[in-house]
Every structure is written in C-alpha cells, then in structure tokens.
Amino acid sequence: MTEQxxxxxxxxxxxxxLNAGEKFFxxxxxxxFAQTYDNWELLLADDGSTxxxxxxxxxxxxQYPEKVRYVEHEGHQNRGMSATRNLGIRQAKGEYIAFLDAxxxxxxxxxxxxxxILEAQPQTGMVCGPTQYWYSWTGNPEDTLRDSMRxxxxxxxxxxxxxxxxxxxxxxxxxxxxxxxxxxxxKELLEKIGGFEEAFRGLFExxxxxxxxxxxxxxxVSSECWDKYxxxxxxxxxxxxxxxxxNPSGKSPTHLVYLNWMREYLSQQxxxxxxxxKALQMQMQSYQPLNQPLILRLLRKIxxxxxxxxxxxxxxxxxxIFQTSIKHIYGSNNLDYSMxxxxxxxxxxxxxxYIKSFIEHYFSxxxxxxxxxxxxxxxxxxxxxxxxxxxxxxxxKSPYQKYETIMKKYLVKRFSxxxxxxxxxxxxxxxxxxxxxxxxxxxxxxxxxxxxTAVVAQMLDMFANGxxxxxxxxxxxxxxKEVNSYYDISNxxxxxxxxxxxxxxxxxxxxxxxxxxxxxxxxxxTKAPLIFVDNxxxxxxxxxxxxxxxxxxxxxxxxxYPFACSFQEKxxxxxxxxxxxxxxxxxxxxxxxxxxxxxxxIIAQETARKLKSINDLINGFLIVSEKYRQWVKIxxxxxxxxxx
Numbered sequence: 001m002t003e004q005x006x007x008x009x010x011x012x013x014x015x016x017x018l019n020a021g022e023k024f025f026x027x028x029x030x031x032x033f034a035q036t037y038d039n040w041e042l043l044l045a046d047d048g049s050t051x052x053x054x055x056x057x058x059x060x061x062x063q064y065p066e067k068v069r070y071v072e073h074e075g076h077q078n079r080g081m082s083a084t085r086n087l088g089i090r091q092a093k094g095e096y097i098a099f100l101d102a103x104x105x106x107x108x109x110x111x112x113x114x115x116x117i118l119e120a121q122p123q124t125g126m127v128c129g130p131t132q133y134w135y136s137w138t139g140n141p142e143d144t145l146r147d148s149m150r151x152x153x154x155x156x157x158x159x160x161x162x163x164x165x166x167x168x169x170x171x172x173x174x175x176x177x178x179x180x181x182x183x184x185x186x187k188e189l190l191e192k193i194g195g196f197e198e199a200f201r202g203l204f205e206x207x208x209x210x211x212x213x214x215x216x217x218x219x220x221v222s223s224e225c226w227d228k229y230x231x232x233x234x235x236x237x238x239x240x241x242x243x244x245x246x247n248p249s250g251k252s253p254t255h256l257v258y259l260n261w262m263r264e265y266l267s268q269q270x271x272x273x274x275x276x277x278k279a280l281q282m283q284m285q286s287y288q289p290l291n292q293p294l295i296l297r298l299l300r301k302i303x304x305x306x307x308x309x310x311x312x313x314x315x316x317x318x319x320x321i322f323q324t325s326i327k328h329i330y331g332s333n334n335l336d337y338s339m340x341x342x343x344x345x346x347x348x349x350x351x352x353x354y355i356k357s358f359i360e361h362y363f364s365x366x367x368x369x370x371x372x373x374x375x376x377x378x379x380x381x382x383x384x385x386x387x388x389x390x391x392x393x394x395x396x397k398s399p400y401q402k403y404e405t406i407m408k409k410y411l412v413k414r415f416s417x418x419x420x421x422x423x424x425x426x427x428x429x430x431x432x433x434x435x436x437x438x439x440x441x442x443x444x445x446x447x448x449x450x451x452x453t454a455v456v457a458q459m460l461d462m463f464a465n466g467x468x469x470x471x472x473x474x475x476x477x478x479x480x481k482e483v484n485s486y487y488d489i490s491n492x493x494x495x496x497x498x499x500x501x502x503x504x505x506x507x508x509x510x511x512x513x514x515x516x517x518x519x520x521x522x523x524x525x526t527k528a529p530l531i532f533v534d535n536x537x538x539x540x541x542x543x544x545x546x547x548x549x550x551x552x553x554x555x556x557x558x559x560x561y562p563f564a565c566s567f568q569e570k571x572x573x574x575x576x577x578x579x580x581x582x583x584x585x586x587x588x589x590x591x592x593x594x595x596x597x598x599x600x601x602i603i604a605q606e607t608a609r610k611l612k613s614i615n616d617l618i619n620g621f622l623i624v625s626e627k628y629r630q631w632v633k634i635x636x637x638x639x640x641x642x643x644x
Contacts, residue, residue: 011040011111012094012187016084018046020053020102024230029060031105037112042068045088048078053102080201082209089187089195097185103230104134104181110226114184116495117220120509122522124160125189125217128152128178134228149225152176155312157223158541164273166221167214170207171262171279177210182227189217197261204258211262215269223547224498259284322398322406329374329382331392335415339448339532340441341368344422345411349375349400351426353564355384357480359391361429366440367422371415373407375400405540412533420444422530429480429559430457430529431614433624434632437639446631447552453537454500454549455530456507457556458621460487461514462611463563463603480561488514489621490607492525499528499545504553506623515562517605519594527558553625557614563603571595 013032017025032042042064044057054072061070071091073079089097096118100106117127135146153175154161169175193212200208213219262280271277335343344362348355362370372385374395385391396407412421424430432443432455447455462484494508510525527544528551531537538547571591595601611617618624 010094011037011096011098011115011184012088012092013040013042013098013100013111014045014085014088014092015042015100015102016045016047016081016088017049017053017057017102018078018084019049019051020056022052022056024103025053025056027105028100028102031108032100034108035106035111036109037115040067040111041093043088043091044068044070045084045091046070046072046076047080047084048073048076080198080205082196082200082205083198085205086195086198089190092187095187097187097190099180099183100227101181103232104179105228105230106181107226107228111184112496113224113498114226116498116509117222118184118186119493119495119522120511120524120526121160121220123218124220126183126185126213127220127222128183129222130225131179131182132225132228134230137228137230137232146231150176150179150229152178152221154221155315157221158545158547160218160220160542162218164215164271164276166219167211168273168276168279170211170214171276171283173283177207179227179229180206180209181229182225185213189213192216199261200258203254207258208261211265215271220542318403319406319410322396322403322410325396325398326373326410327395329393329395330386331371331390332369333392335369335371335392337368337419339419340444342366342420342422342440342444342530343368343416344370344424345373345408345415346370346424346426347373347375347400347404347407347411348377348381348426350377350379351381352377352379352384353478354426354480354561355381357478358424358426358429359385359388361481362422362424363388363390365431365435371411373411375407405543408540412531412539416533418533420447420530420532424529424558427480427561427564428459428529429561430556431559432556433554433618433622433628434615436613436615437636438632439635442631442635446628447532450503450552450627452503452550452552453532453534454528454546455552455554455556456497457527457529457558458510459513459525459527459558459560460489460611460617460621461560461562462487463514463608465604465608465610466602478564480564481559484561484564485610486604486608487611488517488605488608490605491517492621493522497526497551499541499547500549500551502551504551504623504625507551507553507555508623510621514603514605514608515591518601518603519591521590529558530556554628555622555624557617557622559611 015028015032020028029042029044032040042060044060046054046057057070061068069091071087073083073087085099088099096115098111098114114127118124130149130151133146133148133150135143137143154166154169166175170177193216195209196205197208197212259280263284266276266280337343344367346358351358359370369390369392370388371392372381372394374382374393376395376397382393382395385393396403398407400407408423412423415421422430432438435443438446462480463486464484465486491514492510492512494510497507497509508526511522513523513525515521515523524544528539528546528549529544531539531546531549533539536548538549541547575589575592614622
C-alpha cells in the first residue's frame with residue numbers, strides 16, 4: 001500500500017454490494033471516479049456475493065490500490081445491508097462518509113458541493129437533498145418521461161434544521177427520508193449514533209438510520225439533486241413489494257417492525273418531545289382495530305394531508321402580524337431610484353457605537369438612501385440617525401429571533417423591487433475593488449450590462465492593534481475605520497461556492513479568520529449582500545445567500561467590526577437572550593466559553609496586518625476578473641481626460 005493510501009483521505013465512499021452484476025456495479029464505481037472532487041477513497045464492501053461482482057471489486061482494488069479497497073465479512077458471510085455499511089464505516093479513514101448502492105450513480109459534483117457545505121458549516125452533521133428516480137437508464141424513450149424528482153419535502157430548503165425537527169416531520173409523513181446515496185455525513189456523527197442498526201438487514205434500514213441522525217444532529221437540507229436512484233425490478237424495494245412485505249404508500253409488516261423499533265429507541269434515548277411521540281402514536285394507531293367512527297377517521301386524514309397548507313398559512317399570518325407592528329419614525333416612506341443607484345437596508349438594535357460611521361461610509365460610497373428598521377433600541381441609535389437627510393427609520397418591537405428573515409424580506413420587498421439593494425448589518429461596511437477609481441454608478445452599470453443579479457462579498461474582521469477584550473470601550477464618536485484598521489487572514493480556508501450561477505469559478509466560500517484563531521469557531525465569512533431584486537431571485541437563503549441569481553465575476557469586501565465595542569457585553573446579551581437563534585446562537589456560546597477561560601486574550605496576533613487600501617486585498621482575499629479590470633481601466637482613463 002502506497003504512502004498516499006496511508007494518508008487519511010477527506011471523504012470515504014462506501015459501496016455495499018451483493019451479487020451486483022457487472023453493468024450497474026461498474027457504472028456506480030465509475031461515477032465516483034468521475035467526481036470533480038478528487039480527495040476520496042473507495043471501499044467496496046462485499047455482503048457475501050456469489051457472482052462476478054466480487055471479482056470486479058477485487059480488480060478495481062488491484063488496479064487502483066491508492067484509491068480503492070475491498071472489504072468483506074469474516075468467512076465471506078452474508079450479513080445484510082446495515083452490517084455491511086457498518087463494515088465499511090469501521091474501515092473508513094475519511095473525515096466524511098458517503099454511501100452509494102451498487103445499482104445507483106452519483107452526479108459529478110456531488111462530493112465537491114456537499115463537502116463545501118459541511119466545511120462551511122461546522123455545526124452541520126449531515127447534508128442531504130432530493131434524489132432523481134431514474135427510469136431512463138434503459139434507453140427507452142417512454143422511460144425518459146417516467147424520470148421524476150423525489151424531494152425531501154421541507155417547506156424551506158437550503159437551510160439547517162436542528163434536532164428533532166426532521167424526525168418529527170418524518171413521523172408526521174410531511175417529508176421523505178433522503179436516499180442513502182444522496183447524503184454526506186461526518187464520521188464522528190456515525191460513531192456517536194452507533195452507525196446502522198444491524199437487525200434491519202434490508203427494508204427500513206435507511207429510515208431507522210436517518211431517525212437516529214435526526215434525533216442527534218443538525219442537518220442541512222438542500223434543494224439540489226446529486227444522485228440518480230435506479231428503478232428496476234430486481235431492486236430490494238421492488239422484490240419486497242412483490243412479496244407483500246413492503247407497501248410504499250401504506251401498512252406492511254416491515255413498516256410495523258420499524259415503528260416498534262422507533263418506540264423502543266425513543267424510550268431508550270429518553271426523548272421527551274411531545275410532538276415526536278404524538279406523531280409516532282398516530283402512525284401506530286393505523287395498525288389497531290378500526291373502531292373509530294368513519295367521520296372521525298376522515299377528519300383526521302384531511303388534517304394530516306392539510307398540514308402543509310396550515311404551515312404556509314401560519315407563515316402568512318406571521319407576516320401579517322409583523323407588518324402591523326411596523327411604525328414609521330423618520331424620513332421618506334417611498335423611495336424613487338434608478339437601476340444605476342443604490343439603497344442600503346439595515347436591521348439595527350442599540351447600534352449607537354456604529355451608526356455614525358455606517359451612515360457616513362455608505363453616503364461617501366455613493367448610496368442614495370439608507371433605510372433602518374430599528375428593533376426597539378434603548379440607546380441613541382435613532383437620535384443619531386435622525387441627524388442625517390436621505391435616511392428613513394422604521395421601528396418594530398417584534399422579537400428578532402423569531403422574525404429575523406421576515407424583517408429582512410419585508411424591507412427588500414417594500415423598497416427595492418426591480419432595483420439594487422445592499423443589505424448590511426450595522427457593524428458591516430461594504431466596499432468594492434477599485435472604488436477609489438470607479439464610481440458607484442459605473443460599478444452598478446457594469447453589473448447591469450453583464451446581467452449580474454448578485455455580488456458575493458467576503459467578510460474581513462477588523463480590530464485595533466494590541467487590544468485585549470478588556471480594553472474594548474464603546475464610543476459612538478469614534479471612526480470605525482480609523483480606530484480598527486488591522487486584519488488577519490492567516491487562518492482562512494476556502495471551498496467551492498455553491499449558491500447561484502457563477503460567472504467566475506474563482507469565487508469561493510471563505511470561513512475561519514481571526515475568530516477561528518481566537519475562539520476555534522469556523523465562522524462562515526461569505527455573503528451575497530448586494531442583489532438586484534427581479535422576479536427570479538430568492539434571497540436570504542440559509543440567512544446570507546441567494547438562489548436563481550447570476551453571480552458577478554469579482555468579489556467585494558465587508559469590513560466587519562465585531563470588536564468595536566464591549567465585545568464581552570455583546571456576547572453575554574446574545575447568549576442570555578438567544579437573539580440570533582439558529583443563525584449564530586452556538587457561535588456566541590463558544591465565544592462566551594472562551595472569554596470566561598481567558599479574559600485577557602489579545603486580539604491582534606503576529607500575523608495581523610494594517611489595511612491601507614481595499615485594493616491590497618485583491619489576489620489573496622478578493623478576486624477580480626480581467627473583464628472587470630478592463631472596465632475599471634476605461635473609467636480611469638476617462639477621469640484623466642481634461643474637461644474643456
């Protein structure tokens with residue numbers, strides 16, 4: 001075994017097989033070799049095959065010893081799907097684990113995109129998405145029409161779900177379990193939950209496994225499909241359905257075994273979630289004698305099928321309630337601006353330390369108007385903002401942790417349909433490459449001319465040199481940029497950008513930075529704050545990203561000032577009030593834990609540098625295309641031509 005094979009690969013791909021034949025098995029293996037992400041190992045786990053598939057697996061292992069390994073049960077036993085997956089897991093060397101059945105295939109970017117999600121979100125245990133039900137593998141034209149997409153079924157995809165939300169929805173039959181070949185998991189999660197339940201040799205082994213995951217881990221549900229699930233008469237589901245052991249849409253003996261296991265497992269794990277237990281009891285009632293009145297059974301059936309509609313209605317009502325809470329405090333209620341102009345939107349609470357620098361920065365950048373939605377500030381935030389013209393102030397007392405996304409979407413829809421807007425937090429100052437040469441109007445013209453509808457920005461944490469957290473004192477008269485002029489990009493990692501349509505593959509996701517160095521938090525640093533709001537774009541996806549957008553061919557910077565005031569007090573408030581809920585709650589808890597351990601921690605490390613110009617960040621932190629450079633050069637030359 002070579003030195004490369006001994007090196008722990010990032011992703012361990014596990015194919016279990018039992019008499020897989022040649023055609024399907026080889027196609028499955030080759031779909032792994034076709035991955036755009038190449039840091040993987042492949043374990044071919046034999047469940048006691050008696051046909052040529054064992055020989056095929058051994059041949060691949062011999063031909064590619066640095067990438068492929070063959071594993072089997074002792075004595076070449078047949079022990080079932082769960083035991084064979086566990087065999088692969090025990091032998092895996094990767095940090096991440098992916099599964100593929102011997103008759104299915106992966107799409108080429110599966111690993112690249114799923115690894116990017118897990119790398120960008122360290123709190124995520126598993127990522128999953130919809131699966132293509134694949135009939136057209138036969139080559140028959142009529143089978144092409146049968147291909148379909150099996151969605152997970154959540155109302156709000158492309159976000160993180162905390163346990164036990166997905167388990168509850170699964171038991172309520174509101175969502176589907178993902179295909180095993182469509183997920184990527186952290187190996188440490190598999191070890192934590194004990195892998196697959198080996199008592200389930202075939203049917204429902206996946207449902208049982210995902211129930212264990214949903215109970216313990218945060219799961220990212222994507223709207224993107226990464227695999228094809230081959231439909232053929234010899235599959236496990238097809239064979240068991242013919243035998244009467246499985247009914248995909250109703251009761252069956254194997255389904256009852258699964259429900260009984262679930263009841264015992266929830267008891268062992270001391271699960272107290274009432275909705276989970278209620279959903280399980282509802283499913284088990286279908287196996288009890290039908291002694292209820294017909295009308296009652298019909299009403300319950302209607303209620304279950306209408307639950308999705310009820311949830312949508314609830315969200316609509318929540319929006320209506322929020323809108324009634326809005327008060328207009330100051331400035332214009334209606335904004336008229338063109339496609340080459342920009343407004344800035346911001347939700348703020350107690351931002352007096354930042355608001356002067358915020359307003360003056362964006363007006364100096366060329367913004368036409370700034371709209372604040374104040375979330376019940378108790379300091380001088382509103383008083384300072386009212387000193388400026390071209391500022392509008394709205395106010396709501398609705399709780400941020402419940403209405404965060406609703407607040408932001410409300411501002412976008414109210415003020416910037418079919419126009420550009422920049423959404424920034426009060427401690428964020430956006431800037432773009434060569435803004436010293438290129439006016440904001442010319443910058444937006446470039447975006448419009450190239451039909452871009454979103455711009456990616458990388459967050460750069462700024463701080464004062466030599467400060468400790470004990471030294472941080474809020475001062476609303478300080479200039480953020482003058483006082484906090486240092487940055488540190490020595491601990492930043494990058495991965496594939498997975499949102500929207502890229503025009504430049506050099507655009508990446510960033511995470512880490514100085515907060516990772518200080519607090520061991522792998523913060524996501526990438527946002528899409530500047531968007532053109534057409535009828536296609538979906539904004540605030542997973543809080544900071546967009547879908548159905550054409551991403552510009554350069555990146556911008558968000559100068560971020562998390563340490564500009566009493567950081568310790570800010571963190572304490574966030575932990576006590578749970579203000580940031582799912583978007584950053586765990587992050588602030590990690591900050592607090594570290595601060596309590598080392599209150600004299602110095603922010604600036606030896607790798608800190610002073611920021612002299614935004615353009616100094618190009619080619620290391622920011623990227624720009626040659627086309628954008630040419631656009632800047634043209635406008636620079638025009639500025640140099642003397643006017644008569």
